Amino acid sequence: MELQTLTYIVVGASFALYIGIAVATRASSTGEFYVAGGGVHPIANGLATAADWMSAASFISMAGLIAFLGYDGSVYLMGWTGGYVLLALLLAPYLRKFGKFTVPEFIGDRYESQAARIVAVVCLILISFTYVAGQMRGVGIVFSRFLNVDITTGLVIGMAIVFVYAVLGGMKGITYTQVAQYCVLIFAYTVPAVFISLQVTGVPIPQLAMASTVEGTDGIPLLMRLDQVVTALGFSPYTAGTKSRIDIFFITMALMIGTAGLPHVIVRFFTVPKVRDARMSAGWALLFIALLYTTAPAVGALARLNLTNTIQPGPVGSAEGNLAYGERPDWFRTWEDTGLLQFEDKNGDGRIQYYNDANSAFTKTADEYGWAGNELSVDRDIIVLANPEIAGLPNWVIALVAAGGIAAALSTAAGLLLVISAAVSHDLLKGIFAREISEKNELMAGRMSAAFAILCAGYLGYNPPGFVAEVVALAFGLAAASLFPVTLLGIFSLRVNKYGAIAGMLTGLLFTLGYIVWFKGIFFESMAANVADNWLFGISPEGIGTVGAGLNFVVALGVSALTPPPSQEVRNLVERIRVPN
Amino acid sequence: MSKRTYWQDNLRLVAFCLAIWFLVSFGFGIIGLDWLNQIQIGGFQLGFFFAQQGSIYVFVALIFFYARRMAALDRKHGVNEEQARE
Numbered sequence: 001m002e003l004q005t006l007t008y009i010v011v012g013a014s015f016a017l018y019i020g021i022a023v024a025t026r027a028s029s030t031g032e033f034y035v036a037g038g039g040v041h042p043i044a045n046g047l048a049t050a051a052d053w054m055s056a057a058s059f060i061s062m063a064g065l066i067a068f069l070g071y072d073g074s075v076y077l078m079g080w081t082g083g084y085v086l087l088a089l090l091l092a093p094y095l096r097k098f099g100k101f102t103v104p105e106f107i108g109d110r111y112e113s114q115a116a117r118i119v120a121v122v123c124l125i126l127i128s129f130t131y132v133a134g135q136m137r138g139v140g141i142v143f144s145r146f147l148n149v150d151i152t153t154g155l156v157i158g159m160a161i162v163f164v165y166a167v168l169g170g171m172k173g174i175t176y177t178q179v180a181q182y183c184v185l186i187f188a189y190t191v192p193a194v195f196i197s198l199q200v201t202g203v204p205i206p207q208l209a210m211a212s213t214v215e216g217t218d219g220i221p222l223l224m225r226l227d228q229v230v231t232a233l234g235f236s237p238y239t240a241g242t243k244s245r246i247d248i249f250f251i252t253m254a255l256m257i258g259t260a261g262l263p264h265v266i267v268r269f270f271t272v273p274k275v276r277d278a279r280m281s282a283g284w285a286l287l288f289i290a291l292l293y294t295t296a297p298a299v300g301a302l303a304r305l306n307l308t309n310t311i312q313p314g315p316v317g318s319a320e321g322n323l324a325y326g327e328r329p330d331w332f333r334t335w336e337d338t339g340l341l342q343f344e345d346k347n348g349d350g351r352i353q354y355y356n357d358a359n360s361a362f363t364k365t366a367d368e369y370g371w372a373g374n375e376l377s378v379d380r381d382i383i384v385l386a387n388p389e390i391a392g393l394p395n396w397v398i399a400l401v402a403a404g405g406i407a408a409a410l411s412t413a414a415g416l417l418l419v420i421s422a423a424v425s426h427d428l429l430k431g432i433f434a435r436e437i438s439e440k441n442e443l444m445a446g447r448m449s450a451a452f453a454i455l456c457a458g459y460l461g462y463n464p465p466g467f468v469a470e471v472v473a474l475a476f477g478l479a480a481a482s483l484f485p486v487t488l489l490g491i492f493s494l495r496v497n498k499y500g501a502i503a504g505m506l507t508g509l510l511f512t513l514g515y516i517v518w519f520k521g522i523f524f525e526s527m528a529a530n531v532a533d534n535w536l537f538g539i540s541p542e543g544i545g546t547v548g549a550g551l552n553f554v555v556a557l558g559v560s561a562l563t564p565p566p567s568q569e570v571r572n573l574v575e576r577i578r579v580p581n
Numbered sequence: 582m583s584k585r586t587y588w589q590d591n592l593r594l595v596a597f598c599l600a601i602w603f604l605v606s607f608g609f610g611i612i613g614l615d616w617l618n619q620i621q622i623g624g625f626q627l628g629f630f631f632a633q634q635g636s637i638y639v640f641v642a643l644i645f646f647y648a649r650r651m652a653a654l655d656r657k658h659g660v661n662e663e664q665a666r667e
Contacts (some may be wrong), residue, residue, distance in 0.1 A: 066633075071629060073633075074610060074611075074629075074633050076639065077633050078606045078610055078632065078636050080603065081637045082606050082636065082640055084640065084644065085598070085599075085602045085640050085643055085644060086642045087601075088647060088648070089644075089647055090595070093651075095593050185664055207634060210624075211623050211624035211626075211630075212624055213624070221621075221624030221625075222624060223625065223629070224624075239618070239629045245611060245612070245614070248611050249607060249612070251608065252607065252611065263615055274662050275662060276648070276651075276652055276655065278661065279647065279648035280650055282644050282647070283641065283644035283645040287641050288643055290637050290640075290641050293637055294634055294637055294638070295661070297633040326662045358634060396631075504654075536640065578584075578588055578591075579587065580586060580660050580662050581655075581657050581658040581660045581661060581662050
């Protein structure tokens with residue numbers, strides 16, 4: 001069957017499934033709308049959390065990112081998984097015991113302050129909107145790439161689907177939709193990965209293939225061969241990377257703390273029946289996430305080697321060593337049409353030279369070879385997208401990858417939109433501005449704010465504030481620096497009070513936001529060049545959330561020490577959430 | 582004071598788990614990378630292995646370990662959800 005038709009059928013079937021689930025499990029009370037009635041099985045919640053967590057960026061871009069960053073890509077692997085340890089040990093069980101609906105609600109109750117609750121809502125909305133803007137953009141890109149519609153049309157289709165099941169189904173609807181979405185996306189990710197592992201190494205398990213040897217060669221391990229192949233072309237060794245060690249440390253930490261501080265992740269643990277379930281559920285979630293996150297680096301390494309060997313089949317520097325443009329494989333032609341691969345014959349020899357022309361130490365060698373600059377630009381997304389074709393897999397697998405990418409983008413967007421709507425209808429309306437609102441009206445307000453949030457997110461996806469990757473870095477930095485420290489202190493300290501919490505959140509938020517805007521120039525012109533020489537202690541804007549979180553802790557503890565301790569009721573509350581019964 | 586010792590035991594367990602969490606990721610995968618990379622096991626340099634695979638496996642095991650130990654601790658101190666409040 002024609003690929004395009006097949007893709008429409010597979011993607012259409014997955015949509016029908018999601019909407020069917022959403023209709024069957026739609027929310028009928030505020031409890032079901034915000035936290036799925038607190039009745040989700042821990043394994044189901046683990047599956048839903050994994051889908052919620054893994055976005056279009058995880059699915060499409062991460063393996064490619066790692067393929068071209070090598071060791072430096074480890075920040076994402078450790079950062080986006082290690083946060084679950086913090087979540088399971090430090091936050092999830094206690095917030096589940098607290099037993100209400102939102103993170104700002106906990107902060108408001110624990111710090112006996114509507115002001116603290118409002119500051120938390122502002123942080124939450126800032127974090128979630130920056131994150132969802134990136135997701136909606138991802139939704140548009142995925143749709144346009146797979147369904148051959150333009151990005152705007154893709155965005156509108158995506159908004160319509162999310163609208164149906166987030167507005168109608170609430171948390172209960174999206175939970176069970178996300179379970180289905182996880183199954184689709186993990187299947188779509190691992191099948192091509194297994195085949196490419198078999199093709200390159202003869203080992204079917206990607207995680208092991210990464211450590212084995214290339215089929216039909218002497219016994220040099222794959223990663224060592226990769227180091228040799230890429231350094232011969234002037235790139236830095238795959239297993240070494242180029243970022244400074246201190247920056248790697250701070251980025252990893254910021255992503256971990258940020259993960260644990262992301263409201264749409266935390267709130268998933270409000271949906272399980274018991275405290276014990278919240279702990280177990282975090283383990284299940286990370287297990288399901290790890291399936292993809294341990295496969296991605298294998299795909300990255302295999303694909304980088306495969307790509308390099310395809311372009312450079314012969315010895316480096318010999319006239320015949322490079323692939324002749326006329327002999328390029330079919331998948332190369334397909335992805336050239338999309339602009340993800342671009343070839344420009346700079347030295348006019350009709351062959352493709354792919355090397356690091358930014359490396360000044362390699363320039364002389366390249367000149368001797370008669371190379372006049374790198375001739376191939378590769379979009380990193382191609383690593384996952386072109387995988388099935390490179391591995392020669394049938395069309396239904398390619399259609400499945402399309403459905404997987406769309407599932408990843410939709411599930412994350414829906415989870416984010418739901419926490420935004422809960423913050424508006426539950427924290428702002430029910431909590432502060434319209435306390436007498438009936439449950440029925442609050443539910444209606446929740447649905448309306450979800451709908452409104454989708455429109456805003458769609459607008460942000462259409463006019464993204466800056467580059468999507470930078471926007472996501474901002475969301476993690478802000479989550480790390482604002483919500484995580486005061487939530488943690490609210491559980492583990494009896495002494496931190498509302499003054500400390502508010503001062504801490506504002507310090508962390510403003511410092512991190514300021515630093516990122518200073519170098520990245522989101523909304524404004526940047527104030528200074530985004531280079532290591534200008535950075536504070538050599539920490540890039542991606543890693544500055546760690547410092548922001550540190551400042552938040554110090555300020556919260558310092559200010560609390562100088563102001564009166566919290567009331568006896570708060571002490572009782574904290575004592576109560578520390579034990580399960 | 583069972584609740585107090587329960588909380589102390591919990592804090593000790595959390596500290597132990599976080600020490601391992603820090604060791605396998607920041608310790609093995611970042612700070613000690615070059616040192617551990619001198620050791621090679623089955624096609625992996627050890628430091629690189631922890632940075633891209635090993636730390637994630639340990640994280641998963643760590644959460645399940647913590648959840649099991651806490652469930653035991655809950656029962657031991659009588660604060661299990663099925664047990665009535667004191």
